[in-house]
Amino acid sequence: MPILYLDPGSTSFVVQAIAATALGCLFFFKNMWLRVKTFFGPKQKKEDDNNPTST
Amino acid sequence: MQAISSSYKDPNGFVFLQDGIYYRSVHSLYKPQYMQLMQSGLYEKLIQKKLLIPHEEVEHIPLEQDQFVILKPVQLPLISYAYEWSFSMLQDAAICTLQCALEAISFGMILKDANTFNIQFLAGKPVLIDTLSFDIYNPKESWIAYRQFCEHFVAPLLLMKYNHTSLNKLLIAYPNGIPLSICASMLPMKARLNIHAYLHIFLQQKISTKGAKTNHQQAAFSQQKLLHLLHGLISFIQKLKAPNAQTTWDNYYAETILSKDYLARKKEIVSTYLQNIPFDTLLDVGANDGEFSLLYQNTNKTIIAMDEDRNCIEHLYQFCKKNNVTNIHPLIVELTAPSPSLGWHVNERPAIFSRIHADVTLALALIHHLAIANNLPLEKIISFFLTLSEYLIIEFVDKQDPKVQELLQHREDIFPNYTREDFENILRKNYEIIQQNSVGETLRTIYLLKRK
Numbered sequence: 001m002p003i004l005y006l007d008p009g010s011t012s013f014v015v016q017a018i019a020a021t022a023l024g025c026l027f028f029f030k031n032m033w034l035r036v037k038t039f040f041g042p043k044q045k046k047e048d049d050n051n052p053t054s055t
Numbered sequence: 056m057q058a059i060s061s062s063y064k065d066p067n068g069f070v071f072l073q074d075g076i077y078y079r080s081v082h083s084l085y086k087p088q089y090m091q092l093m094q095s096g097l098y099e100k101l102i103q104k105k106l107l108i109p110h111e112e113v114e115h116i117p118l119e120q121d122q123f124v125i126l127k128p129v130q131l132p133l134i135s136y137a138y139e140w141s142f143s144m145l146q147d148a149a150i151c152t153l154q155c156a157l158e159a160i161s162f163g164m165i166l167k168d169a170n171t172f173n174i175q176f177l178a179g180k181p182v183l184i185d186t187l188s189f190d191i192y193n194p195k196e197s198w199i200a201y202r203q204f205c206e207h208f209v210a211p212l213l214l215m216k217y218n219h220t221s222l223n224k225l226l227i228a229y230p231n232g233i234p235l236s237i238c239a240s241m242l243p244m245k246a247r248l249n250i251h252a253y254l255h256i257f258l259q260q261k262i263s264t265k266g267a268k269t270n271h272q273q274a275a276f277s278q279q280k281l282l283h284l285l286h287g288l289i290s291f292i293q294k295l296k297a298p299n300a301q302t303t304w305d306n307y308y309a310e311t312i313l314s315k316d317y318l319a320r321k322k323e324i325v326s327t328y329l330q331n332i333p334f335d336t337l338l339d340v341g342a343n344d345g346e347f348s349l350l351y352q353n354t355n356k357t358i359i360a361m362d363e364d365r366n367c368i369e370h371l372y373q374f375c376k377k378n379n380v381t382n383i384h385p386l387i388v389e390l391t392a393p394s395p396s397l398g399w400h401v402n403e404r405p406a407i408f409s410r411i412h413a414d415v416t417l418a419l420a421l422i423h424h425l426a427i428a429n430n431l432p433l434e435k436i437i438s439f440f441l442t443l444s445e446y447l448i449i450e451f452v453d454k455q456d457p458k459v460q461e462l463l464q465h466r467e468d469i470f471p472n473y474t475r476e477d478f479e480n481i482l483r484k485n486y487e488i489i490q491q492n493s494v495g496e497t498l499r500t501i502y503l504l505k506r507k
Contacts, residue, residue: 011263013276016197019254020280023287026250 056080056119060402061172068187078116079126085187086123088164092189097162101183106155108177108184126186129177132336132357132384134410137171137207138226138394139386141369142215142297143376144181145223148174149208151181153289155188156198160281165192169204170232172404178381195275198284202259206232209255209288212295214238217246220297220365230397230404235260251291297369318346320495321419325448326350328490328503329415332446338413340390340443341421345371345383348417352380359411363389391429408443415446419501423452426473427462433472437481445506447486451478453498475500 058069059077067085071078081089092098101107110126118125137145151174156166166188173185190199198204207226210233214222218241225233239260246252325347329337335356339348342360344367351358352375360383362368371385388394388407397404418440425431440447452459454473482488486504493500 012199012202012259013197015254015259015262016201016284017276017280018258019287020276020284022250022254024280024283026287027283 056116060400061398061404063399065185065187073116077128077130078113079110079128079186081123081126081187083121083123088190089123089187091162091164091191092186095162095164097159097164097189100158100162101155104154104158105178105180106151106158106183107186108175108182110186128184128186131175131177131184133359134175134405135384135386136226136394136404137174137211138224139388139407140223141365141372141385141387142212142220142223143369144176144372144385145171145208145212145215146292146295147376148181149204149212149292150289151183152204152208153285153292155183156200157282157285157289159189160192160278160285163192164189165196165198167199169200170207171226176384179375179379179383194278194281197276198281201284202235202263203232204288205255205259206235206238208292209252210235210238212292213246213252213256214241215297216295217242220369227394227397235263251287255288317495317497321450321501322347322350324492324494324501325417325419328448328501331489332415332503332505334414334446336411336413337415337417338411338443339417340388341418341424342371342385343367345374345385347419348383349374349380352378352383354382356382358383359386359413360384361386361388363387390425391431411443413444415448416440416444418447418449420450420452420458420499422449422478423456423459423462427459427470430469433478433481437485441485441506447502447504447506449502449504450494451475451500451502453500456498 056071056073056078058071062070066082067088068079068081071080098107102109108128108131110128113125113127116125137148140148148171152166152169156169159166167190168185168188173183173188174181175184176182206229211223211226214225214233222241225237229237235256239257242252242256247257329351337348337351337356337358339345339358339360340362342348342362343364344362345360348358348360348371360368360371365387368385368387371383374380375383375385386407394407396402396406396409422433422436425436426433440449453475454460454463454468454470479488482502482504485507487507488502489505490503491500
């Protein structure tokens with residue numbers, strides 16, 4: 001059962017901290033993978049840059 | 056000035072209606088945030104990217120005590136709610152919300168509200184209509200609207216994707232957002248394998264059920280973390296695809312046994328009728344994929360195209376988006392179960408038909424579904440149309456028509472009064488019949504009517 005009267009901010013803070021870290025790692029590895037692919041792959045065209053952390 | 060029924064939550068301002076125009080009053084409390092929004096360049100950026108409703112400051116209404124300024128936003132031709140949207144409409148609304156949040160951060164502000172009611176469609180695109188949703192950003196704090204965003208957008212989108220595309224209707228039962236526990240209990244096992252669904256729904260639900268044992272001094276949030284969160288949400292939502300389930304009315308006009316001549320003739324009749332009457336807003340009920348609504352695409356008319364078939368409305372929205380059609384508003388509405396009034400005192404969110412003010416209603420190839428498939432007496436159908444608009448263009452489909460015969464195939468014919476004579480008698484009591492035409496060789500007749 002959900003705990004009533006619990007400050008929603010404190011649980012949301014924890015979830016966001018975990019989610020942000022997990023997503024940060026995901027972007028990091030995605031980025032690495034893209035670099036590896038660009039390094040070894042054919043160089044005819046630039047990889048579509050979908051990496052959201054690059055903004 | 057009296058705040059409208061839905062505008063009571065925010066102490067920083069309220070919306071009121073005066074002489075038929077909606078204004079937004081800004082409280083003195085909100086002055087620092089409002090000045091930051093307007094002077095930092097955030098407002099211009101959001102307007103340039105078509106993410107926020109434009110407004111002008113007005114001076115002709117005297118300010119009351121504690122009022123800082125009164126805004127006149129661009130007036131919306133229609134207010135619609137998330138439970139009337141197709142999958143892509145909700146998806147685009149979610150992305151608009153996240154982009155507003157991202158832009159705000161670059162200008163030292165944060166989006167403090169993330170609910171579906173704050174997003175409306177203007178010229179075919181979702182925009183944020185609550186100008187007072189921005190607060191001063193403190194980089195040490197997490198996103199205050201995160202949970203609300205998950206309950207209003209992520210939960211219904213995931214339920215639509217994994218369970219059924221009609222499940223945004225759950226927002227009628229839960230107008231303040233679908234509780235994460237309900238969403239988690241409904242989603243299938245495979246949804247847990249999606250890292251985003253796991254983080255934003257299952258994990259969040261789990262942590263909020265157990266309760267977090269943290270103190271805020273333990274670790275501060277950071278702007279980098281917030282950017283990861285928002286970018287992560289955007290890329291996840293952009294990639295979501297609704298399952299492509301075939302529905303009854305998919306490709307109705309493309310595959311129907313009714314010939315192309317029938318369609319061409321019908322279009323000709325309807326166009327001629329519409330040329331002869333004055334109107335600004337047309338309501339197309341049972342619009343299918345908008346075949347007739349599209350006759351008026353990109354004109355100065357407002358066209359509201361509603362159908363209960365969500366695939367048809369999805370196709371119409373996609374078509375309008377792709378072709379930059381700005382004046383057509385596709386909506387999923389079931390005539391036998393239209394969206395009701397909701398919320399506090401049952402008038403916070405008005406029912407669908409009290410939000411629509413049309414001059415003419417188009418009801419083509421619809422009456423037999425209401426009368427035969429839903430047992431609605433003709434009198435009731437006509438008295439409903441009478442409430443919608445001054446003019447009505449309606450098609451009567453005779454009982455001998457193959458489509459009506461199909462409907463009657465597996466049921467007893469308990470409709471002795473479903474005849475053209477009865478129909479016309481009822482019409483004459485309420486409407487003046489301006490014109491009527493039979494459609495080619497079929498047993499169908501179209502009427503142009505004016506309310507008496």
